[in-house]
Amino acid sequence: MSKSEFLERLAAELGALPQSEAEKTVAYYSEIIDDRCEDGMTEAEAVASLEDVKTIASRIICDTPMQVLVKERMRKPRPYITPLVIVLLIIGAPVWLPLLISVVSVVFSVFIALWSVVVSIFAAVFSMGVSGIAAAVVGFASVSGNFARGIFLVGAGLVCIGLAALAFFGAAALARLYVRLIRRAWRGIKRAFVKKEDGK
Amino acid sequence: MMDAQLKRGLTEACVLSVLDREDSYGYKIVKDLSEVVELSESTLYPILKRLEASDCLSVYTVEHNGRLRKYYRITKTGRLRIEEFLRDWESVLKVYTFIKEGGGRNEQV
Structure with missing residues (x-):
């Protein structure tokens, strides 16, 4: 040797x-x-x-x-799955399973809620843009009939389009922020897990 | 066969006595003691650790041929331990002579 x-x-x-x-x-x-x-x-x-x-x-x-x-x-960390751990997992299933499910569903619903804010903002922006365009078009078409109403519609339409354009950037920024937050959270989870496994 | 406890005490005293002459390192201690007590490096190691833990010796490192060598030096406590050992054994020796010379047997017969 x-x-x-x-x-x-x-x-x-x-x-x-x-x-x-x-x-x-x-x-x-x-x-x-x-x-x-x-x-x-x-x-x-x-x-x-x-x-x-x-x-x-x-x-x-x-x-x-x-x-x-x-x-x-x-x-020193013990090996993750020992016979004792397996037995405890099986015996404890009625306790930890519902808990796990509820934790997962809470996390999931928070996730969905956050994204639905983004989605609804986008929907609002989209509808504002569409209605703005529609108002402007209708306004233009009716300028010859009723001048005041036509101009008002065109003006209102342009305002809507402008607001939509501005709000779009805001919504996009918010979406990016969410993506960043999710990534960071994921990294955090991963790091915690690795640390646990190393145990050092 | 010598009692393990007794042997340990003797070996500790031997190691301290070697270090009392000069600072030394593992291999040399074993060699120097080879004529007096049966001692391997493996048995020396726990003894050195114990002596270090009880402040009887201190450790320092010296570079030797491009590697490190640990030297052991006796401390004041270590010297006291040797003295204590010698004192203890003086009384043991008295008992020894008493037994060897037949103790009180002569008077009884």
Whole structure:
């Protein structure tokens, strides 16, 4: 076994220790192997002259105070799906399923409500634009009949078109803002999830 | 076979005594002690850790051939520990001689 292989295995066996302790141990054995090599052994001989990794690791772990091990165990994330978790998920289904459904539906309805504001603004803008154009056209057509009414209609139509054009930009800006917010929320969710999974 | 607790105490005292002569590092401590006690680097490691935790020695790093080597130096507490050890064993030695010479047996016979 090569030195690096030995040290890697040792580090893996020392997973229950706090990282700094494990690193110290690995450094110690690295030094010992180097010193033996300097004394004339080959790397393989130096590694072979040491005890096997499991024996070394178990002795060090036994020598570590229990509270350190427990603390480390609590700090490290457990594997996500353990049998206990599965059992709890199944037994707890009547509790968490409706909760989950209601949370999801609340989030969904907020989402829909926000978008419906955008959609209704767009609809208002659209109808204002259409009615403006229609009023202007009708006004133009009736200028020859009733001049005052025709001019009024044309004016009102133009005002409507102008307002619609302005409101369109506002609505578009709002839509963009929503898209940005949703993206940010999604990123936030993702980040929270990754953090949870890393647990570090 | 020597009692594990006893052996541990002896080895700790040996390590401290080696360090009392000069600062040393893992491999050398083992070599220097090889004639007195049976000791491997693996058994030395927890001893060094314990001694460090109880302030009997301090650790510093020295560069050697492009790598780092940890040196151990005895502290005041460590020296006191050696003295304590010697005192303890003086009384043990008294008991030893008593037992060896047959204790109170002679008077009884």
